[in-house]
Amino acid sequence: MINGIGKKWKLKSSAPEDFLAEWPEYSPLVMTLLRHRNILTQEAVDKFFNPEYSLDLYDPYLLKNMDKMVKRLQKAINDEEKVVVYGDYDADGVSGAMILEIVLREAGCKNLSVYIPDRSREGYGLNEKAVEEISKGGNQLIITVDCGITDCKETKMAQDLGMEVVITDHHLPLGDLPPTKIIVDPWQKGDKYPFKSLSGAGVAFKVAQALIKKIGNFQIGFDKWLLDLVALSTIADYMPMVDENRTLVKYGLFVLAQARRPGIKALMKVSRVEPEMDRVNLATNLDTRTIAFTLVPRINAASRMDHANTSYDLLKIEDMEQARVLAKKIDGLNRNRQKRVEEIMQEADARYSANPKEIIFAGDESWPKGLLGLIASKLSEKYYRPAFIFNIENGTSKGSARGVEEFNVVSAMTECAKVINVFNEYGGHAKAGGFSIKSEGI
Incomplete structure (x- = not known):
């Protein structure tokens, strides 16, 4: 099922009746969710609902x-x-x-x-x-x-x-x-x-x-x-x-x-x-x-x-009064961050809406590097598309990538690097990564 902005909803099947019968103390919905998380045994169920610090951490x-x-x-x-x-x-x-x-x-x-x-x-x-x-x-x-x-x-x-x-x-x-x-x-x-x-x-x-x-x-x-x-x-x-x-x-x-x-x-x-x-x-x-x-x-x-x-x-700080001062400073930085992200999102959203593609790939000289990951996450979530968002500079441009379930951003960048030499460096996880790219290669 696909909604109006392209996000895919995968409807999982219900758990079999014989599996549900093993767990009468839990609702069918709960056990179906656990089954799809591969939580199938009494030990795994107990660990999921009631983890014990002394028992459930690995050496x-x-x-x-x-x-x-x-x-x-x-x-x-x-x-x-x-x-x-x-x-x-x-x-x-x-x-x-x-x-x-x-x-x-x-x-x-x-x-x-x-x-x-x-x-x-x-x-x-x-x-x-x-x-x-x-x-x-x-x-x-x-x-x-x-x-x-x-x-x-x-x-x-x-x-x-x-x-x-x-x-x-x-x-x-x-x-x-x-x-x-x-x-x-x-x-x-x-x-x-x-x-x-x-x-x-x-x-x-x-x-x-x-x-x-x-x-x-x-x-x-x-x-x-x-x-x-x-x-x-x-x-x-x-x-x-x-x-x-x-x-x-x-x-x-x-x-x-x-x-x-x-x-x-x-x-x-x-x-x-x-x-x-x-x-x-x-x-x-x-x-x-x-x-x-x-x-x-x-x-x-x-x-x-x-x-x-x-x-x-x-x-790290131990003095409560100094902690209050720092906390207020950080709260102010966060308010400024929220305002700037909203401004960039409107711009990036307008660009993509005017020319939608399978992958969101956008950058600008004015987009602060510290906000690129947030923008990539918001765009990827909104359109259910992989998003590569970057700050453009002379020589080298740096950015953040966010993937979706079917798209591993690190694997994608690895495959691109085999074909064309544009990345200075890249890395991360399947759904989140960072990269540095030669600006002329954009």
Whole structure:
């Protein structure tokens, strides 16, 4: 069935009667939905509805290279090396960088700093200028968060400058891996981790879990107080709410509701979010929709309209009054973001409506790089078409891509790259990616 703007609705068949008969305690509609999610056993149903933190998380050491990662971090701590956590600029990367900073400092890492690139000027992932600046600071180890899996040239550059790079990421590898022996990414070849769809901060959390487990002198339950950041990242990156993610988000929402971080508490205040808690049942009125449409856009607004350091500072800050000031600043950035997105959407919408095609491909010199992903998402959702939206500059144009169920944007760009040499770089997930393209190739 297709609606007026081209969105396809696939009507799923009802579950067989014999399957429904096995679950009389649930409605036929609920069991049909679960069946189409391949949730077919009593164990899977119980895990879906009532995930248990102590039972339903996988051993972090099942991730390929986790043992190597922990040993390398221990060496850096013991030798008092200068370490940089290099995070992406979105809510996922910022949350993941915060997780690693908290755990590494608690583990005794004395010479630690965090670097988050400027979304508009530096773009996604490691970049040569940043690597050079980090090297000038005498740093010895770079730990990437939510990025790095495609940064072969930059990793080699860091090595040539005398630094080591270890990678934590959740994006799809493309071709050759960066020249480092320590990569933790559930999508890399040979990884046997049971669940692949962790967020970038989710992968960072597994590293944190592994380090906590290895060192052993952390306070009991220390890892649970990181779950608010894991939940934020998982919701922000639209990771599927199944399997391990469901457990992480359930308990993460409960930690969020307690608002132990002054920055989170202040951000909830300006967002008019009033959390409630049922401590007996570990439940809260907060849900994924509330977080996705209130906290996440504000956290991301900092990198889109200013710099992600503002959001990072908000998550890290301990003074309540300073947290209120930062939260108000971020709320103002978000209001400006909303206004600008609406203006660009009207323009992009008018262009596509005048000349509709199977793929939305549009760019402009005036469209800010920090807003391209939002525009691509809105256009793709409205017309149910893959959308490639970019900012046009002399020499190089950078953009964001969003796909639909039948169209893998990364695979599409990979196939294009085989035919014509226009991409400087690209990467991402099946339904969301980024790219840098030669402007003359547009």
